[in-house]
Amino acid sequence: MDFKKILSQLNIKATCKRYDLGLWKCPQFLFLIMGMVIMATSLITYALGTRYIADPAIVLLIVFILTVILFIITFSITRTLEGLAEANKLKSEFVSIVSHQLRSPISNLKWALEALSSDKLCQLGEKEVEYVDILEDNTKRMGELVSALLMVSRIEQGRLPLRNQKFSLENITQESIKQFTPVAVSSNVEIKLEISKKPLPDVFGDPSQIRLVVDNFIDNAIRYSKEKNKIAVVIDKRGRDVLFSVKDQGVGIPKKDQKNIFQKFFRSSNALRYETHGSGLGLYIAKSIINMSKGKIGFKSEENKGSTFWFTIPTK
Amino acid sequence: MPQKILLVEDEKALQKTLGDVLEGEGYEVLKALDGQAGLALAKKEKPDLILLDLILPKLHGFEVLKQLKANEATKDIPVIILTNLESMGDIEKAIELGAKTYLVKANYSLEEVIDKIKKALGK
Numbered sequence: 001m002d003f004k005k006i007l008s009q010l011n012i013k014a015t016c017k018r019y020d021l022g023l024w025k026c027p028q029f030l031f032l033i034m035g036m037v038i039m040a041t042s043l044i045t046y047a048l049g050t051r052y053i054a055d056p057a058i059v060l061l062i063v064f065i066l067t068v069i070l071f072i073i074t075f076s077i078t079r080t081l082e083g084l085a086e087a088n089k090l091k092s093e094f095v096s097i098v099s100h101q102l103r104s105p106i107s108n109l110k111w112a113l114e115a116l117s118s119d120k121l122c123q124l125g126e127k128e129v130e131y132v133d134i135l136e137d138n139t140k141r142m143g144e145l146v147s148a149l150l151m152v153s154r155i156e157q158g159r160l161p162l163r164n165q166k167f168s169l170e171n172i173t174q175e176s177i178k179q180f181t182p183v184a185v186s187s188n189v190e191i192k193l194e195i196s197k198k199p200l201p202d203v204f205g206d207p208s209q210i211r212l213v214v215d216n217f218i219d220n221a222i223r224y225s226k227e228k229n230k231i232a233v234v235i236d237k238r239g240r241d242v243l244f245s246v247k248d249q250g251v252g253i254p255k256k257d258q259k260n261i262f263q264k265f266f267r268s269s270n271a272l273r274y275e276t277h278g279s280g281l282g283l284y285i286a287k288s289i290i291n292m293s294k295g296k297i298g299f300k301s302e303e304n305k306g307s308t309f310w311f312t313i314p315t316k
Numbered sequence: 317m318p319q320k321i322l323l324v325e326d327e328k329a330l331q332k333t334l335g336d337v338l339e340g341e342g343y344e345v346l347k348a349l350d351g352q353a354g355l356a357l358a359k360k361e362k363p364d365l366i367l368l369d370l371i372l373p374k375l376h377g378f379e380v381l382k383q384l385k386a387n388e389a390t391k392d393i394p395v396i397i398l399t400n401l402e403s404m405g406d407i408e409k410a411i412e413l414g415a416k417t418y419l420v421k422a423n424y425s426l427e428e429v430i431d432k433i434k435k436a437l438g439k
Contacts, residue, residue: 120337
């Protein structure tokens with residue numbers, strides 16, 4: 001380690017910022033704190049030692065050995081933490097760069113396929129249409145996965161842009177239901193919107209991000225429903241907030257998986273059996289968006305009976 | 317006389333798709349693969365609309381936009397930014413520099429983009 005590197009590491013605030021970590025999670029800051037703890041421990045040991053041991057040379061030796069051992073342990077732990085922080089930062093940067101780089105070719109593919117299937121450029125035969133449909137479906141899935149990964153990397157780096165404006169949760173819910181109705185119809189599932197009778201106040205947040213959460217809840221409810229099931233989407237006033245919930249009669253979440261349901265990349269065991277597609281990022285993103293919007297998010301679920309996912313969002 | 321659209325985009329695949337579809341819609345499409353060529357073509361041809369990517373070789377899209385708006389002959393041409401950058405900072409900067417609309421490629425279908433283009437041209 002050269003002198004310049006040591007000097008740069010002494011600038012704790014800048015180093016912590018480079019790792020995108022708060023002070024109490026930052027290895028350099030923790031090393032400083034541990035340094036103070038070691039000094040205090042040494043002084044206390046010295047004070048106690050001089051009281052019980054007659055020979056001051058032995059006391060000093062004990063204090064010296066203790067300080068060195070504590071210092072070596074702290075240094076090793078800090079270096080390990082620093083390695084982890086560096087790896088985490090590199091991982092976030094890697095995901096961010098790869099997602100960005102993948103977005104352009106996916107957009108190109110998506111638009112080229114759309115041009116091909118829209119009959120604007122040429123007429124396709126029946127067989128060609130089937131293959132273009134396969135390509136379009138898979139391009140869409142790739143696009144959604146890349147967008148989700150990009151979103152996760154932005155959340156982790158604290159760079160998710162969130163506007164704060166007044167909007168109607170009812171309107172975006174209706175738009176979302178309209179978007180998902182064809183999928184619900186083809187899955188033989190009915191979506192019903194229930195809105196409390198009193199006029200609902202507007203809410204505050206980023207409408208496009210909240211729309212992602214609404215879409216995620218409705219999409220999940222359809223995916224994990226069985227045929228002829230009903231899905232109830234409810235919007236109601238709760239104190240100073242507006243409550244949004246989606247109740248389904250689907251496969252539910254096993255009790256052992258419930259504590260992990262908002263974790264990144266987690267998919268419950270029965271979800272994997274029932275619906276193999278899915279990244280396990282939707283609910284993690286939903287939770288992050290709702291937390292950043294000063295709302296609350298939660299669910300209750302029983303295996304084979306169904307789930308209710310809800311969130312609240314402030315009206316002020 | 318068909319309306320002229322200038323497409324400043326370094327992705328050849330996208331330029332081809334968008335160009336073909338716009339030509340199919342009856343527009344005359346001019347194409348540039350970098351910022352400098354785009355700016356020169358805009359000054360020479362004075363198109364009715366410019367579709368501008370941001371990350372471009374030779375001259376960044378923001379610089380192209382700045383120079384378009386500083387030039388008397390091109391300052392009134394509506395510019396639609398078509399990019400995959402979607403930070404609030406980029407969006408605000410583009411609008412501040414005078415872009416009419418900011419579209420993130422990944423978030424729109426081709427049909428939606430064509431609709432926005434038609435609207436911007438007053439159709």
